[in-house]
Amino acid sequence: MTAPTIVFDLDGTLVDTAPDLVASLNHTIAAADLAPVGYDDLTFLVGQGARAMIARAFALRGAPLAETEIQPLLDRFIEHYMAGMPGDSRPYPGLVEALDRLKAAGFRLAVCTNKMESLAVPLVEKLGLAHHFAAVAGGDTFAVKKPDPGHLTATIEKAGGDPRVAVMIGDSVNDILAARNAGIPSVVVPFGYSDVPIAELGADRQIAHFDELTPAFLSDMLRA
Numbered sequence: 001m002t003a004p005t006i007v008f009d010l011d012g013t014l015v016d017t018a019p020d021l022v023a024s025l026n027h028t029i030a031a032a033d034l035a036p037v038g039y040d041d042l043t044f045l046v047g048q049g050a051r052a053m054i055a056r057a058f059a060l061r062g063a064p065l066a067e068t069e070i071q072p073l074l075d076r077f078i079e080h081y082m083a084g085m086p087g088d089s090r091p092y093p094g095l096v097e098a099l100d101r102l103k104a105a106g107f108r109l110a111v112c113t114n115k116m117e118s119l120a121v122p123l124v125e126k127l128g129l130a131h132h133f134a135a136v137a138g139g140d141t142f143a144v145k146k147p148d149p150g151h152l153t154a155t156i157e158k159a160g161g162d163p164r165v166a167v168m169i170g171d172s173v174n175d176i177l178a179a180r181n182a183g184i185p186s187v188v189v190p191f192g193y194s195d196v197p198i199a200e201l202g203a204d205r206q207i208a209h210f211d212e213l214t215p216a217f218l219s220d221m222l223r224a
């Protein structure tokens with residue numbers, strides 16, 4: 001039987017990227033004289049990648065943003081974010097131990113994020129996490145991104161896995177919707193950037209800490 005594939009979201013699930021996302025976003029919008037955003041705004045801003053985050057920051061500040069202005073701002077964001085990487089971003093407590101024990105138990109691991117692939121891959125590498133994953137797929141790796149189920153199923157296939165034997169782990173609505181739309185069971189974590197109470201997301205399971213993410217827990221989900 002194909003090894004089960006456990007797919008992780010990146011921002012707010014594997015890694016607490018909030019400080020660096022906020023810093024790079026504020027550097028970006030300062031070019032348009034917009035007041036800085038705070039950590040509390042992030043749950044509204046994050047989720048659909050950097051381009052959407054910039055557009056949402058302009059909306060938050062009630063500032064107009066022409067289509068032609070987006071690309072230079074995106075370039076500014078990428079340059080700042082890449083230059084500081086990994087900055088203050090760190091894996092959540094217990095993550096590395098969880099990845100080690102899942103790998104040792106024969107699970108295949110992958111990342112499915114709406115972050116651009118060109119930002120997600122180096123971040124995972126610089127944090128020393130790359131060797132755990134059979135695939136890291138960004139929001140622009142395929143033609144579709146979360147909540148489209150195709151992003152998740154294509155990630156699993158890229159990792160050499162089978163979407164019928166997989167679990168998605170995420171922090172927000174796009175992750176849980178993508179999983180549901182793909183018919184894949186999901187786990188939600190409470191430490192990320194959800195803009196709605198996570199109990200309302202409809203995930204199959206909820207964990208409070210990566211210590212709970214054991215082979216037995218996931219095998220039980222896959223049997224359900």
Ligand SMILES: O=C(O)COP(=O)(O)O
Nearest residue numbers: 010011047048049113114
């Ligand atoms: O960077 C984003 O907007 C979303 O990233 P995520 O899919 O890893 O949460």
Ligand SMILES: [Mg+2]
Nearest residue numbers: 009011012171
């Ligand atoms: Mg996330």
